[in-house]
Amino acid sequence: MLAASTDLAGTGYWRFTLAEARLMRTVGDVVTWWLSRIEADRTKSASYQRSMRSLMRKHVIPAIGKVRIGKVTRVLMDDQLVFPLHEVLKPRTIQKALQGLGQAFRMAERQGRIDGNPLAGTTFRDFYKGKLPPKPAQLSRIDLPHLVELLVRAFTDDPPKAMLPLMMLAHGTRITETLLAEWGHVSLDQRMWVIPASNTKSKREHLLPVTPQALALLQRYREALPSARKATWMFAVRGGGPMSPSSGHALLRGISNRAWTSHDLRKLMRDSLSDIGIDHAVAERLLNHSLGVTVETYLTRDDLARRREALERWHARLDELGFADAHGAKVAVPAFLQNPASPVVAGDTAESCISTGRG
Numbered sequence: 071m072l073a074a075s076t077d078l079a080g081t082g083y084w085r086f087t088l089a090e091a092r093l094m095r096t097v098g099d100v101v102t103w104w105l106s107r108i109e110a111d112r113t114k115s116a117s118y119q120r121s122m123r124s125l126m127r128k129h130v131i132p133a134i135g136k137v138r139i140g141k142v143t144r145v146l147m148d149d150q151l152v153f154p155l156h157e158v159l160k161p162r163t164i165q166k167a168l169q170g171l172g173q174a175f176r177m178a179e180r181q182g183r184i185d186g187n188p189l190a191g192t193t194f195r196d197f198y199k200g201k202l203p204p205k206p207a208q209l210s211r212i213d214l215p216h217l218v219e220l221l222v223r224a225f226t227d228d229p230p231k232a233m234l235p236l237m238m239l240a241h242g243t244r245i246t247e248t249l250l251a252e253w254g255h256v257s258l259d260q261r262m263w264v265i266p267a268s269n270t271k272s273k274r275e276h277l278l279p280v281t282p283q284a285l286a287l288l289q290r291y292r293e294a295l296p297s298a299r300k301a302t303w304m305f306a307v308r309g310g311g312p313m314s315p316s317s318g319h320a321l322l323r324g325i326s327n328r329a330w331t332s333h334d335l336r337k338l339m340r341d342s343l344s345d346i347g348i349d350h351a352v353a354e355r356l357l358n359h360s361l362g363v364t365v366e367t368y369l370t371r372d373d374l375a376r377r378r379e380a381l382e383r384w385h386a387r388l389d390e391l392g393f394a395d396a397h398g399a400k401v402a403v404p405a406f407l408q409n410p411a412s413p414v415v416a417g418d419t420a421e422s423c424i425s426t427g428r429g
Contacts, residue, residue: 094183097142097171098135101126103183104174115246115271116315125167129155142188144196152197161202165194208330209338211345217338218391224325225396229294234305234313235322235335236287236396240385241278242339242357244271245322245332249313251304256280256288261378265358276358279378283385286399339384346387348380356380 133151179187224232250269265276299306305313343353
């Protein structure tokens with residue numbers, strides 16, 4: 071198998087010389103080289119890199135890593151890889167492994183590092199004809215009242231611990247983009263949370279209106295933070311850097327007792343938006359889902375205003391379930407707002423200490 075240098079400083083990056091990269095003879099050579107490429111590719115998310123690294127090193131390479139490229143056939147793939155994997159992995163995970171393997175061979179072929187792609191035209195459906203049901207959500211609409219109660223109670227006891235799931239439930243953001251939030255990304259002048267393109271899965275800037283409830287929650291959270299963690303990152307750790315995704319997932323596992331994940335919060339928020347009458351396109355925009363080139367080309371200019379009203383409706387619904395006990399703001403907005411009127415904040419609020427810059 072192709073020799074690689076030692077893991078560089080524990081980063082997971084592998085370095086190959088040009089001569090080594092041209093000596094690909096086995097499946098393991100191709101896969102190991104491909105992993106070195108995606109682990110150095112900043113457009114790939116950390117979670118994608120981790121999952122592919124795990125699938126390839128734990129399952130694919132041990133099973134067929136020593137097989138010569140010219141000996142790879144669909145029969146061999148089925149006998150030595152796919153069929154045995156069904157005993158230890160779920161169908162969707164096996165599908166993901168085959169997709170990664172296919173990408174590795176396509177990249178190697180396009181760069182002229184192998185003479186031909188033995189997996190050309192091969193898909194998971196060549197080996198599996200069963201249905202692939204979507205991953206079931208661990209949180210449903212009926213869980214929302216209990217969930218809000220749980221998170222509000224946790225926030226009251228320990229704001230730094232419970233802020234992450236509360237922000238994600240309130241805005242439908244992904245865990246990685248939430249953890250990379252900076253105080254400077256929140257603009258008080260525009261009442262907007264700007265998520266830079268570099269922090270999003272879609273690699274495009276995402277704008278989320280800031281409601282009075284979200285602003286008050288941020289104020290309470292910031293006041294509860296140690297001084298050293300108020301500088302740059304909204305979810306900073308000791309030393310000043312941002313919390314890592316692995317630590318964020320561990321935090322959620324602790325709060326949920328492993329009952330739900332970060333993605334379950336996002337799914338629940340999306341389902342709940344439909345329940346309170348939010349238009350499909352607006353809900354999809356709030357979650358930063360792509361609507362297709364044609365639809366997005368003809369989005370009306372009031373798109374941002376509609377997103378703001380949608381979040382006002384959603385946060386008003388959360389207030390009905392106890393969210394107000396966490397943020398403390400008195401916002402006179404009915405849960406099912408029938409007009410685009412902005413919420414009225416009753417009473418004085420403390421002066422914000424959140425940066426007004428966009429960062």
